[in-house]
Amino acid sequence: MKLLHTSDWHLGQSFFTQNRRHEHRQFLTWLLGVVKQHEIDVVVVAGDVFDTATPPSYARELYNQIVVELQSHACTLVVLGGNHDSVSVLNESKSLLSCLNTHVIASCAEDVTEQVVEIKQADGTVIGLICAIPFIRPRDVIHSEAGQSGEDKKALLGEAIKQHYAAVFEEAQKKRRAWGADIPIVATGHLTALGVTQSDSVREIYIGTLDGYSADNFPPADYIALGHIHRPQRVGKSEYIRYSGSPIPLSFDELGSNKQVMIVAFDGTKPTLSAVEIPRFQAMAVMTGDLTDIEAQLAQISDTDDAIWLCIEVTTQGYLPDLHQRIQEMAENKPVEILQLRRVQAHKDTTLQQQHEEQLAELTPQDVFERRLALMPEETDKALRERLRSNFQTIMQSLYEEPEGE
Incomplete structure (x- = not known):
């Protein structure tokens, strides 16, 4: 067989x-x-x-x-x-x-x-x-x-x-x-x-x-x-x-x-x-680096290439309010579709303000819950934290399960 x-x-x-x-x-x-x-x-x-x-x-x-x-x-x-x-x-x-x-x-x-x-x-x-x-x-x-x-x-x-x-x-x-x-x-x-x-x-x-x-x-x-x-x-x-x-x-x-x-x-x-x-049926790529690096990578894409789906991860130490616009200008007239644009902090010791600058689309529900849990006072009872975590997981499980009769 x-x-x-x-x-x-x-x-x-x-x-x-x-x-x-x-x-x-x-x-x-x-x-x-x-x-x-x-x-x-x-x-x-x-x-x-x-x-x-x-x-x-x-x-x-x-x-x-x-x-x-x-x-x-x-x-x-x-x-x-x-x-x-x-x-x-x-x-x-x-x-x-x-x-x-x-x-x-x-x-x-x-x-x-x-x-x-x-x-x-x-x-x-x-x-x-x-x-x-x-x-x-x-x-x-x-x-x-x-x-x-x-x-x-x-x-x-x-x-x-x-x-x-x-x-x-x-x-x-x-x-x-x-x-x-x-x-x-x-x-x-x-x-x-x-x-x-x-x-x-x-x-x-x-x-x-x-x-x-x-x-x-x-x-x-x-x-x-x-x-x-x-x-x-x-x-x-x-x-x-x-x-x-x-x-x-x-x-x-x-x-x-x-x-x-x-x-x-x-x-x-x-x-x-x-x-x-299995062959790749759609061109896809991830570009990572600072704005100079991203610009150099985009410049290497030929106008005659097949359309490429891109995830762009920009390393930055600060907030860039015009990041989306600047990336779009770099990609103008290139055969690309920017499907995901993310900021990646250059240092692990990011501040709370920098974490708030992340796009919600970059986080999973679990990420959001854990971030909120981390904001609770340090003296919060450990058992309470675990009960909250367990209740959250139960709610998420119920959302994923298929209703009876399906």
Whole structure:
């Protein structure tokens, strides 16, 4: 069996007001070429197909197109729900797509047999099994009780996720024994594993409850295809537990790592891994320095270059009220779109006044909360600070969770 592991497409993302339809269409066209070239049997999308619970119509159109276009390649598609995806949106076309060799697992099923996908050849022979585990919402596996501490909830959720993986994996093992064949078992997941490197665009899933999931708690599957982290990487020093990463940069701090998909070729149950680098479909860059440095970097851009999306970080020791205007004048007649302009303090010992000069868009809600907390009197009770922090995290978690019925 040949498996292609990808994740975090985030179809429909608006990047500082910029539409990314063109990039996603090019990526999906490129992906079809890889499927054909490498004769892929199954494509696994490990969550976050869409960027929001209410994706724009063009994003749904791209999703439907890739399902249809894969039919000419005799390739199975397995789609897992992520924390950005709406369960109801993915489920609305689930039955229809099942007729097109596509398996959609939007949420955890009560019957774990529904989460074991058989990958078959044209003659019906099973060549692989997928433990199709999507983003696990706490309400799917645990019931909170009054009086539980944060540590209690953390331990309970971690154990519940572990037990769910074990139950699905055991069902896959039963199917493998029934077939009596040496076929691989692949597990999936959409979560934060401990020790991984994140990026600015990654949303915390279990705020204040679960920092990350230990790699030791995964079942002994032959390969584990993960999503949610946008930088491709191994987990727990294991070659066979991987994040494929997102196919396009979803924030400027992701420009330092190459984008890729993973191809996993199985000889029996033994996997051989190879990464296929994804081309960059939109020119993007980060420029850093003082105004003189920025002007020199902009001067190097040719008028004939393709349009470049820029993040400009200006190092300064003071407040520049006309900073935006000066940067715009430097970039005049250049094929650039300045999507993010930030002031970066030249010294770490910034004053409170300098911190107030930061743009709100540069800060996360957590940043704003911690800045406000820092302004409280030093003699403020530590327990009170922790209660405020815990309450804030609970509120943020409730905003990220999908409402019941979705």
